[in-house]
Amino acid sequence: MIIDRLYREAVEKSPICVGLDTKLEYLPKYLLESDKSIEEKIFEFNKQIIDNTFDLVACYKVQIAFYESLGLEGLKAYSRTLKYIKEKGKISIADIKRGDISSTAEAYGKAHFQGDFEADFITINPYMGIDSVSPYFEYMDNEEKGIFMLIRTSNKGSEDFQELLIEDKPVFMKVAEKANKWGKSFIGKEGFSSLGGVVGLTYPEEFLQIKNNNPNTFFLIPGYGAQGGKGEDIKEIFKDGICGVINSSRGIITAHKGKTEDKSFVNFIRQNTLNMKEDIENWQR
Numbered sequence: 547m548i549i550d551r552l553y554r555e556a557v558e559k560s561p562i563c564v565g566l567d568t569k570l571e572y573l574p575k576y577l578l579e580s581d582k583s584i585e586e587k588i589f590e591f592n593k594q595i596i597d598n599t600f601d602l603v604a605c606y607k608v609q610i611a612f613y614e615s616l617g618l619e620g621l622k623a624y625s626r627t628l629k630y631i632k633e634k635g636k637i638s639i640a641d642i643k644r645g646d647i648s649s650t651a652e653a654y655g656k657a658h659f660q661g662d663f664e665a666d667f668i669t670i671n672p673y674m675g676i677d678s679v680s681p682y683f684e685y686m687d688n689e690e691k692g693i694f695m696l697i698r699t700s701n702k703g704s705e706d707f708q709e710l711l712i713e714d715k716p717v718f719m720k721v722a723e724k725a726n727k728w729g730k731s732f733i734g735k736e737g738f739s740s741l742g743g744v745v746g747l748t749y750p751e752e753f754l755q756i757k758n759n760n761p762n763t764f765f766l767i768p769g770y771g772a773q774g775g776k777g778e779d780i781k782e783i784f785k786d787g788i789c790g791v792i793n794s795s796r797g798i799i800t801a802h803k804g805k806t807e808d809k810s811f812v813n814f815i816r817q818n819t820l821n822m823k824e825d826i827e828n829w830q831r
């Protein structure tokens with residue numbers, strides 16, 4: 547199952563997920579001012595990052611919003627990036643945060659688990675309930691795919707709804723219970739389910755509570771770096787072993803900004819990835 551592959555990559559390489567939240571302004575001048583099309587420039591930037599980090603990390607998360615904001619050229623770069631991640635033997639997470647009625651969810655499944663935008667995992671918003679989530683299950687049964695369901699997001703505004711109490715429990719704990727229950731049919735050899743959860747590193751105490759109640763849930767963990775999360779915050783959560791991948795987007799892919807505008811930009815990106823790896827490993831021991 548795909549979750550077993552992701553777990554092994556996290557253990558063997560590192561639990562780092564590089565976030566390819568690529569913006570034109572992140573491109574070094576040599577690339578930005580070249581004669582290439584926008585599609586080529588964005589893809590080339592991502593390719594350079596992948597080529598220079600794939601031996602250090604578990605996976606790549608591609609946030610579709612950044613590509614959509616560049617129109618069709620952006621979406622072509624998005625598609626090529628996902629294909630390239632696969633070509634390199636790496637795992638992709640499409641951060642698309644979908645959530646809609648079943649007929650529409652079926653179309654989202656087809657759009658993001660097959661064809662031009664095929665990814666290994668997608669992120670989904672479970673707010674609309676089980677019939678908005680179950681259309682993805684056939685891909686998890688048959689086609690080695692997985693989903694990460696939003697449980698406790700990393701942003702400050704997550705407090706508005708996710709902390710509201712229902713029967714004395716915050717909503718995020720109720721959502722975590724559902725992830726645990728719905729994920730039972732997709733548990734792989736390593737004990738984790740292909741139905742995973744998104745929990746921000748910006749709330750480490752609540753994360754620990756969620757983790758303790760969800761022994762089979764593998765987590766996609768945003769919030770490291772630019773949002774303030776640190777290696778130290780993962781200490782208790784990874785105490786019994788790795789149970790997720792930690793995403794950093796801006797913290798890695800803008801490492802070269804203000805330092806170089808030439809092809810050497812990837813050295814800074816690799817160095818920041820190594821720094822993150824060391825920071826996490828220090829707290830895993």
Ligand SMILES: O=c1ccn([C@@H]2O[C@H](COP(=O)(O)O)[C@@H](O)[C@H]2O)c(=O)[nH]1
Pocket residue numbers: 565567609641698699700701744745746768769770771772773793794795796797
């Ligand atoms: O709770 C969430 C869920 C998703 N994200 C996404 O992760 C990255 C974070 O980027 P950084 O630059 O490392 O802050 C981005 O794609 C978000 O859309 C999140 O931040 N929090």
